[in-house]
Amino acid sequence: FSVRSWLRRARAGDSEENAV
Helix, strand or coil: CCHHHHHHHHHHCCCHHHCC
């Protein structure tokens, strides 16, 4: 998975499970 996408989704308020 992409770390950048995870950071964006984490700040967006999405759960880590969906940040794949």
